[in-house]
Amino acid sequence: MQYKRILLKLSGEALMGERQYGIDPKRLAEYAEEIKKVVDLGIEVAIVIGGGNIFRGVAGASNGMDRVQGDHMGMLATVINGLALQSALEDAGIYTRLLTALEIKEVAEPYIKRKAIRHLEKGRVVIFGAGTGNPYFTTDSAAVLRAIEVNADVILKGTRVDGIYNEDPEKNTEAIKFDHISFDEVLKKGLKVMDTTAFTLSQENELPIIVFDMNTKGNLMKVVSGENIGTKVNL
């Protein structure tokens, strides 16, 4: 296998499945099955999940809500998603631990780096909730930060598009997909992979990012096996 320890970033919106908001249990169960295949191979899996299916701090701010307040609501939304994912993974027979950046210890373990690493070494899927625990940071930043902290080999950013294109493939059918691209090239071309804070943190720490379509069955397995699907960003 190409990777020993991965950090999987899932968007909150992806959990909506066919719905307009909230969590689709069918989609959750599908994700759990995909993750199980990888865990069964002995790959250590950490997960950061967004909260956009429940609440987005930025959207709150644009509606006149205090940004920090909105971001706190968004962080709590990621904890809700984390609990849902934990439950689905446990239904699939996977051992998990949910660790949160904000202390809510009646609900989940507080995040402690060494604890997180031990859990991973013991084969538990570790879900990181509440983002970085700070306002003004996205869950992409949380994903990069945690990946660096726990020494993950790669960030797998599961999205609904199958990679990085030179133009938005949902707007232009002629858009061309990159198999590989460098961090510098992404910045130079102004392509959107992650927000700048998250992206440069990944670049500075030489942590590769693979953007791939998580909604196609078998894709996660293909990515961890080193198959050339999606787009890989590295130095």
Ligand code: GTP
């Ligand atoms: P090790 O024994 O170190 O391998 O890890 P462990 O997680 O199995 O042991 P621990 O006794 O710390 O945890 C047992 C259970 O309690 C696990 O399901 C943990 O997720 C949970 N747990 C541990 N600490 C906390 C906490 O602060 N809050 C909550 N809500 N659960 C916790």
